[in-house]
Amino acid sequence: MNDDMQPSSRQTSILMALSSSIVLSNAIAATTPVLILLLLALRDQPEADASVLIVPAIALLAGVAFGLLVYNFSSRQLDRSLNAYVAALEKVADGDLNQRLPIPNLSSSDREGQIIIRLGEAVNLVLDRILGIVVEINRALQRLESDTQAILEATSRQITMANEQDAVVTETTATVNEVRATVTETAERAQSVAETAQVSVDISRSGTAAVSETIEGMELIRRKVEDIADKILVLSEHTQQIGEIIAAVNNLADQSRMLALNASVEAARAGEEGKGFAVVAMEVRNLADQNRDATVQVREILGEIQRATNSAVMVTEEGSKGVDQGQLLVNSAGDSIRDLARAIEEAAMAAMQIAASTRQQTIGMDQLTQAMRTIKHATTETVSSTMQVEASVQRLRDAAHRVRDVLAGLRL
């Protein structure tokens, strides 16, 4: 082919022009799908470099220039070379981007041959660049597809989790409401306990006062009992003295009786003269007997009085002991009531603190409920926006699929 190109002639220039126009039209046909691809890519990636356009533009200009140049070039070798170019470019047009123009081995003196060589080299360069770009696009497309897949999976997971979160938040809100109800009840109970404890405190205070009064009363009783004991002792001494007096009176009565007996004996012995005296003696004796009877009676009564005073002394002693014991008991009861009052007061304080803290808990629960509501709202929004993202990503994936379908027609 190189040898055939040597004897070039003007006559073949028309054929050359024709073939070059065919070449040109083929070049345009070959670059057009590349341009379409590039435009598609640019639509999805608007920020892509605009310089990509320059390459096909240059190719187009080169093709036109090449056509004008080979118009005057005519030789069989040139024809053959151009035919080879056309064949290669046709294959490229069928999608085989690996095809390259066979560069003919023409002499460097031949101007037209040189042009054809340079044309072939330039087209090959363009093809190399296009191949590089398409390979890059293909690689980016694969990444894009895997990324969109990952994003879709992630958004799907996110939606699922957001739904789960929503359920959990709903559940938590219900629980918080239950807890709040319980806390409210606790607060009410604590309040009522505090009130009851306050009443108890009042009662125990009045109980303490009553115990004090009882202690005073006991003291009074003790003094009274001691007075009674003293008086009874005095009474006992008096009865003792009365007994002594009675004994003396009794003795006197006995002596009177003896005197009367002697007198009556003397009167009897005196006979008739002693009769009047006997009457007197009898009378004295009667008086003495009566005296004795009376003293016996008085002695009996005195004995009973003494027994009574003795038992009264014992009873008052027991009473005194009982009062002492009672005082001890009342004192210990007073201590117990005071302790009780202190304990109840503490319980009342604690109940009031419980009521206050449960009120604060209620406020906290309200805040918690509010926060839960906010979280629920945010979750809902998250779900809706995630779904929007998902739709966008799906659209993106559809675009990528379309690009891939286009690229599938190319052999790389």
Place this chain on the structure above:
Amino acid sequence: MTSAEWADHWRDIDLVDGSRQADLLRSRLRERAQQYAAPLPDPVPEDRYQTVLAFELGNEQYAVDVMLVRAVRTVPNVTPVPGSPPFYRGVVNLRGKIVTLFDLRYFFDMLPHDDQPPHELIVVEANRLEMALVCHHVRGVTRVLHSEIAGLPDIRYTRGVTPDRLILLDIAALFEDDRLMIGERD
């Protein structure tokens, strides 16, 4: 001591209260004055009765002829006499005179069961012998009709018994008993 019992005592004490006692005394005196003012219903002739002094010793009632009685006393401090028979209870000092105490119960072998010591005595004199008979209670001088005295032939030193079981002692005969003499004889 309940209040009811106290009330009883106050009532008892009220009996010896001045006003009541005075009323009682006045009524008794009036009664007695009427008794004395009444004429003796049937004066008994003097030779138909005997005047005696009645006394109690243990469960028995005795009487001695009032003419033999020298004095009636309560028993003062007794000085026991060692070696003397049991019916001699000892000696006492009556206004400077030493008198022997004689207990009829031991002499008649009527030994006392529940011994309440006799605290009264009757000084009697017979056959120039003066002794004190101990007794529990001297009842006083009384008259006993001869016609009412029933003889007690089986019992020595008695002159009989009255319907109200008063045993008349024959002191003169009793004092003749040899057993009474101890130590000396005249």
